[in-house]
Amino acid sequence: MHELFINYRTQDGKETAHRFDDELSKRFGTDSVFRAQKSIAPGTNYVDTLIQGVRRCRVLLALIGTSWLDAPDQKRPDRRALTNPGDWVRREIEEAFAAGVLVVPVLLGRHVEQLDPLRLPRSLKALAECQYERYAMRTGQADLARLGDRLVRQVPDLASLDRRGAEPKATSKIPSGATTIRNDQQSGGIGAVHGDVGSFINEAHGPLHTGTGSQINGPQINGDGTNHVARDNHGGIHQRFGDAKRPGTEK
Template sequence: MHEFFINYRTQDGKEAARTFDAELSNRFGTDSVFRAQKSIAPGTKWVDMLVGGVRRCRVLLALIGTDWVDAPHQKRPGRRALTDPKDWVRREIEEAFAAGALVVPVLLGRQMAQLDPLRLPASLKPLADCQYERYTTRTAEADLTRLGDRLVRQVPDLASLDRRVSGAKAEAKQRPGSLETRTSRQSGGIGAVNGDVGSFVNEAHGPLHTGSGDQLNGPRINGDGTNYVAGDNRGGIRQRFGGSQRPGNDR
């Protein structure tokens, strides 16, 4: 299935179509873009390929140049090609509307005016109401990046094909300070993790204190006049309580 179908007139949109094909293929994969000259294999029925390609696409990009509306009919002098129901530029757009694809008019050049619905056949009048994008050779990279970003937001399924997003995620993982899940070979002690995570401990087998202040180990006896012993005590503990003796004890 082709996600994008590039619709254009040879007279004023051929070069732009190649650029769109190249950039969108680079970002979403070459199989995601249908362009007649590239996508129709020798010997196949090109009519079936065109109609099938349009009906299965998610987005049709109608590249509209200065001659798009007034392009002359090749076999009928004095008539516009767009007025002929058999005109393939017209038929592809009609098929896209009928199939429920997202149809995006792309105005080629800064001087290209918005479409006038009064100059369009009835079946194409909705095209004048579709929000358009603008493309110029001078700002080609920025224009196509913006278009791709917007289409990903409008057609969520495109996100899984978007190599730009995958590349950004991979780059973010390599930045200093980023936190990743890693397998540690440390058998003990305290190690530092990149970033503001703090400390981690692997296989601690004894008393541990990672904060501030004194560390107390071993048994502790609370009370007046007592001592506490930390560590392994091997001797006795002598305590003296001044000023008091038990009855019957003269020591």
């Protein structure tokens, strides 16, 4: 079912209708947007398709350009199209009001003024009282994004179709066998390590041992005493006292 119906007058809204269709279809899916030229299949009864399309949609977007209000009737150029009960722009909006569809006037351009109810047929006077949106080619992408955001908040069915959700947080995938070291702003101690690299020591402030034997925390003796620790020590500390023999002095 089409959630959004684009209502526009060919004389001043055709290109904009294409832009709305493209952008909104990207966000909500092409089947969610009804635009007559796209959505009515060849050979289909267009009258029934248009009426049913309006009645079944959730939102009708009435694109109102500079010529929308005073566009001449194609059959009788001496009168405005809106005064003709058979004008399709008028009929679609009337059907939307009758069906309880949310109608959103979209003013195209910065110089299009809000509608004057005195210049509208009685059946369309409510259109002048609907909160409108504004769209301009220069800020088109931002305007459509804002419109979409507001419609999502108003129409739950659109929220479920919205493809512009929060961007997923970046996650690091660790290849099999790779080594990753995490610190997490640790001060001192041994950090968390994944892989086969042993232990990662960050700002150690005391004796540490990462081998397989006993940890030796013996005093440091200079001059007449020396500590000897060989590889992985499994015993105690062997100390030798006396004058240290220098190379070449042994007898």
